[in-house]
Amino acid sequence: xxxxxxxxxxxxxxxxxxxxxxxxxxxxxxxxxxxxxxxxxxxxxxxxxxxxxxxxxxxxxxxxxxxxxxxxxxxxxxxxxxxxxxxxxxxxxxxxxxxxxxxxxxxxxxxxxxxxxxxxxxxxxxxxxxxxxxxxxxxxxxxxxxxxxxxxxxxxxxxxxxxxxxxxxxxxxxxx
Numbered sequence: 040x041x042x043x044x045x046x047x048x049x050x051x052x053x054x055x056x057x058x059x060x061x062x063x064x065x066x067x068x069x070x071x072x073x074x075x076x077x078x079x080x081x082x083x084x085x086x087x088x089x090x091x092x093x094x095x096x097x098x099x100x101x102x103x104x105x106x107x108x109x110x111x112x113x114x115x116x117x118x119x120x121x122x123x124x125x126x127x128x129x130x131x132x133x134x135x136x137x138x139x140x141x142x143x144x145x146x147x148x149x150x151x152x153x154x155x156x157x158x159x160x161x162x163x164x165x166x167x168x169x170x171x172x173x174x175x176x177x178x179x180x181x182x183x184x185x186x187x188x189x190x191x192x193x194x195x196x197x198x199x200x201x202x203x204x205x206x207x208x209x210x211x212x213x214x215x
Contacts, residue, residue, distance in 0.1 A: 042102065042103065042104060043067065043100055043101065043102055044100070044101060044102075044103055044108065045098050045099065045100040045101075046098070046099050046101075046108075046111060046112070046115075046139070046146070047074055047096055047097070047098050047099075047139070047140040047142075047172050047175055048096060048097055048099060048115050048138070048139055048140070049074070049075070049094035049095060049096035049097075049135075049136060049137065049138040049139075049140070050115060050118065050119030050121070050127065050137050050138075050167075051095070051119045051126075051127025051128070051130055051135045051137075052095060052127065052130050052135065052194070052198065052199075053071040053072070053095040053096060053097050053178065053182065054071070054182070054185040054186055054194070054199055055118065055119070055127075055186075055198055055199045055202045055203075056069075056071075056096075056097045056099075056115075056118060056119070057069045057071050057097055057183075057184065057185065057186065058185075058186035058187070058199045058202070058203050059114065059118040059199075059202050059203050059205075059206040060097065060099050060111075060114070060206075061184070061186075061187070061215075062203060062206060062207055062214055062215055063101075063106055063110075063111075063114065063206070063210060063213045063214065063215065064105055064106060064213050064214060064215050065101050065102045065103075065104075065105030065106030065213065066099060066100070066101045066106065066111075067100050067101060067102060068098075068099075068100040069097050069098070069099050069100070069184075070097065070098040070100075070177055070178075070183065071095070071096075071097055071177070071178040071182045071183055071185070072096055072097070072098060072175050072176050072177045072178045073086050073091075073093035073094070073095065073096065073134075073175070073176045073178060074093060074094060074096050074140055074172065074173060074174065074175040074176070075092060075093055075094045075096070075138060075140060075170060075173065076091040076092030076093030076094070076173075077091060077092045078091040078092070078093070079174070079176075080176055081093050081176060082179070083178060083179055083182065086134050087132075087134065089132035089133050089134055091134075092133065093134060093176075094133070094134055094135070094136050094138050095134050095135060095178075096138070096140065096175070098175055099111060106213050108149055109149075109152075109153065110210060110213055112139075112149065112150065112153035113153060113156065113157070113210075114206055114209070114210055115139075115153070116153065116154075116156075116157035116160065116161070116167075117205055117206055117209050117210070118202045118205065118206050119137060119202070120137075120161075121137045121154075121157055121161065121165045121166065121167045122161055122164040122165060122166060123137070123166070124136070124166045128198065136166075136168060137165075137166060137167040137168065138167060138168040138169070138170060139153075139154070139167060139168070139169045139170075140170055140171065140172035140173070140175075141169065141170070141171060141172060142171075142172050147169065150169050151169060154167050154169065186199050186203075
């Protein structure tokens with residue numbers, strides 16, 4: 040597994056990011072979790088209140104020799120609207136913010152470059168926060184690979200399916 044990279048990204052409900060990243064070749068794992076807040080070991084219920092400071096996020100592990108880092112990051116900016124401050128659609132609150140959490144200066148530079156590309160693509164107005172990665176807490180087991188476990192759940196049908204379709208269309212050459 041040497042050479043694998045993991046990025047920590049937040050862009051609305053983690054179920055959607057999880058589902059969209061799982062269709063890309065070279066992605067070996069996606070873990071839904073919480074980061075960017077103050078409370079240690081937050082629960083889903085606590086994060087949903089918007090008072091912990093955490094964002095619903097995913098840790099995306101991938102092989103850059105199969106799928107370039109830039110594709111992982113450009114897909115991130117395709118699967119959510121990075122111009123919406125502290126929300127994605129009907130999901131409102133800081134826990135749904137658009138954010139990228141970097142581990143080192145190399146990731147910071149890659150994330151800033153991706154945000155700049157996205158700003159051009161979206162015609163400006165990007166509000167994506169780029170912050171140092173603090174502690175990342177895995178979400179409860181029932182949130183992991185939620186879309187695959189609950190494909191007919193209403194939220195998944197209404198919100199996740201269109202996001203997955205958009206990624207499939209935009210990144211067809213990288214599909215599993």
